[in-house]
Amino acid sequence: MNITAQTISGTTPRAPFNLPWYLRDLPKYLLTFAVMTVIYVGFRMYQGAYAISTGLDSSDPAFDVHWMRLLYLEGAFLLIVFPSLWGYLWFTRDRNLDKITPKEEITRYFTLTMWISIYTFAVYWAGSYFAEQDNSWHQVSVRDTPFTANHIIEFYFNFPFYILMGGSAWLYARTRLPLYAEGISLPLTLAVVGPFMIFVSVGFNEWGHTFWFREEFFAAPIHWGFVTGVWFALGVGGILLQQVMRLVQLLDQIEDAA
């Protein structure tokens, strides 16, 4: 028996609801999924209720009431959540990373995977549903403002929100996992920074649309900035390989339990 081995049973950190120790953060993960689903589905229902009646003409006073106010609310929400979450992750960082046990490290790898999973869930709503819905909406409305009924949700909530989640995953890894603290993970950084550039591409996109008023040739080169940004999501493959290699090492350091 390896003298450095650690017996799993007996010293297992407590996890809620009789979950295995490595799934300690599963309830938080599922709760976050549920809250995000409510937010995104709520946005879609709001669009269904008010987009046709008040979202077609940006000079209509009702547009200000129903859409510009929503934009300001989103901005206020993000202004609070960004520093709060990132600040929390930074100020509660583990300052004794050299002392954590293999089991604790394994648990944190599970939690990091949950963070990245939440990030990809946000990428789903931003990159899939609301992105293609942009085409649908702009085929029945004439874009007379950069803040259309779909842009207000897609560009100014969904994009910052997945950046928030991606940045949180990066910060979690950097502050709580030894390997990610010793060096900066290149694939994790690529997977977070690349999609961040999609948000930056909004500037180029809207600038271009000041020349092309008509909507919408979706596959036009003006949209390809978004495309190159999303390629970097393939960095997740590298994160997977990094994690698997480390998990195998850690599992070799602990004894099995029935």
Added chain:
Amino acid sequence: MTGKSLDLPAQPYTGEKARLSRAYDYLILVLALFLFIGSFHLHVALTVGDWDFWQDWKDRQWWPLITPLMMITFPAAVQAVLWPNFRLPFGATLCISCLLIGTWITRFFAYHMWNFFPINEVLPATMLPSALVLDAILMLSNSLTVTSIFGGMAFALLFYPTNWPIFGMFHVPVEYGGAQLTVADLFGFQYIRAGTPEYLRIIERGTLRTYGQYATPLSAFCSALLCTLMYPLWWYLGKAFATTKYVQNI
């Protein structure tokens, strides 16, 4: 008697380690599902885009060329991680399945339920048969070269015949207002879109139309050639992104 050391192969995990490993697999599965729906769908929507959105864009000239060419990208990149490292032979099928899930959700809730386009006008194409063949060729050959050439060609060439049962009925000719149209064209004229004037300028322009029934196979073989090149390009791109490096500065 001389002793001989035995090189035992790695044993699979048992007990709690096996359960832990399985739980990790499920987490990765959920992660991958949303990752590929989100990222691959955005890539396709902004490159294939209109050809996949609209029935009247599904022409003989660009649709069979653009669709396989842009859709072989992520499958190649994901295969480059899943096959050499984990011997999982479903990278392409995973990507295309995720794409279809995302596309169908959007077509139904964003186009049909919100803006009242008939679902028949916005049916997505499928690359699922092509993806299955691509995965099978990689699994059986275990060769990047063979998969690039034969898998890439099959991926493109299977596209039109496997989609024809879905879309053929919309290419039936009808006479409308003294002009001959397809049912797909009629959708376009009945459900006017903000982009309609520009669309009329773009859809099926050029002299290739005079080739009649030969236009489609020409586009398909052109796509097959390009896919054999696109596949290895994206294989290496996938490998490059899947780096395991740690750096000191960014």
